[in-house]
Amino acid sequence: MILETLTACPVCGHARFTPFLKAKDQTVSHAEFQIVACSDCNFLFTNPRPPASEIGQYYESNEYISHHDDAKDLMSKVYNLVRDYTTQQKIKLLHHAVPGKGTLLDVGCGTGFFLSKAREACWQVHGTEPDTQARAVAMGRVGEAIHENIEAPFFDSKTYEAITMWHVLEHVHQLNETMDWLHQHLAPQGRLFIAVPNPESEDAQAYQENWAAYDVPRHLYHFSKKAISDLARAHKFKVVRILPMWFDAYYVSMLSTRYAQGSTSLPASVWQGTVSNWKGRKSAEKEYNTSSLIYVLSKN
Numbered sequence: 001m002i003l004e005t006l007t008a009c010p011v012c013g014h015a016r017f018t019p020f021l022k023a024k025d026q027t028v029s030h031a032e033f034q035i036v037a038c039s040d041c042n043f044l045f046t047n048p049r050p051p052a053s054e055i056g057q058y059y060e061s062n063e064y065i066s067h068h069d070d071a072k073d074l075m076s077k078v079y080n081l082v083r084d085y086t087t088q089q090k091i092k093l094l095h096h097a098v099p100g101k102g103t104l105l106d107v108g109c110g111t112g113f114f115l116s117k118a119r120e121a122c123w124q125v126h127g128t129e130p131d132t133q134a135r136a137v138a139m140g141r142v143g144e145a146i147h148e149n150i151e152a153p154f155f156d157s158k159t160y161e162a163i164t165m166w167h168v169l170e171h172v173h174q175l176n177e178t179m180d181w182l183h184q185h186l187a188p189q190g191r192l193f194i195a196v197p198n199p200e201s202e203d204a205q206a207y208q209e210n211w212a213a214y215d216v217p218r219h220l221y222h223f224s225k226k227a228i229s230d231l232a233r234a235h236k237f238k239v240v241r242i243l244p245m246w247f248d249a250y251y252v253s254m255l256s257t258r259y260a261q262g263s264t265s266l267p268a269s270v271w272q273g274t275v276s277n278w279k280g281r282k283s284a285e286k287e288y289n290t291s292s293l294i295y296v297l298s299k300n
């Protein structure tokens with residue numbers, strides 16, 4: 001495997017980085033990857049990383065259940081139950097941020113569960129999904145063409161009232177090109193929703209290199225609130241809201257406990273998840289700081 005090494009920070013362009021931590025790919029290759037911090041803006045990114053042409057092989061695992069719906073074990077069942085609830089919450093958020101509804105693009109739509117619910121809620125939906133199998137399921141579910149990626153000519157003249165990226169931006173090689181594309185394809189009053197893991201959360205601090213949401217090398221970036229804000233500004237967006245994802249602390253803690261101790265401990269995970277959510281709650285002094293965060297962006 002030939003890895004590619006970034007020589008400039010993807011957010012600010014600075015050329016000097018310091019080692020942040022080394023994390024292991026726990027699901028596919030079991031190889032170790034370095035996460036670095038930009039010396040100027042503190043952005044955390046996986047460096048070196050597999051190039052876009054090679055990353056596909058790092059998704060070849062049954063454990064990567066976001067693409068599959070036939071999971072049978074307990075953790076997957078819980079995951080699916082939670083997905084039903086969180087999907088309803090996402091739709092509510094969409095309606096709150098874009099009351100007039102309209103067109104929705106879900107980038108990295110997986111098997112199309114969220115899109116199908118959005119369509120039931122009267123959104124006109126489109127999606128992209130690079131995984132062939134997941135894309136086929138999504139097409140069956142949504143009854144619309146789902147395209148492989150945003151480069152499809154289909155999108156050339158389209159704009160959207162809402163664009164969603166649920167745990168997707170951290171996987172995207174062409175970060176700045178993608179942000180520019182999003183700006184170009186978001187309607188003037190539209191909203192962009194970006195959900196990403198939060199490396200400053202309490203569970204990230206607790207599990208360190210075993211924090212499951214580092215998920216190297218699939219996660220190329222590890223966005224802090226400052227990083228999202230810097231990236232937004234660089235691409236003529238602004239962050240208008242930050243929202244918590246409460247369930248991620250439990251899911252991430254379950255996986256992290258397994259990585260750290262070799263087996264899943266439900267009590268330890270529930271405890272850590274609860275502590276993390278408590279410490280990550282919003283207060284007069286601070287924004288939400290939970291395991292994962294949803295950023296709502298508007299155009300400047």
Ligand SMILES: [Zn+2]
Nearest residue numbers: 009012038041
């Ligand atoms: Zn930087």
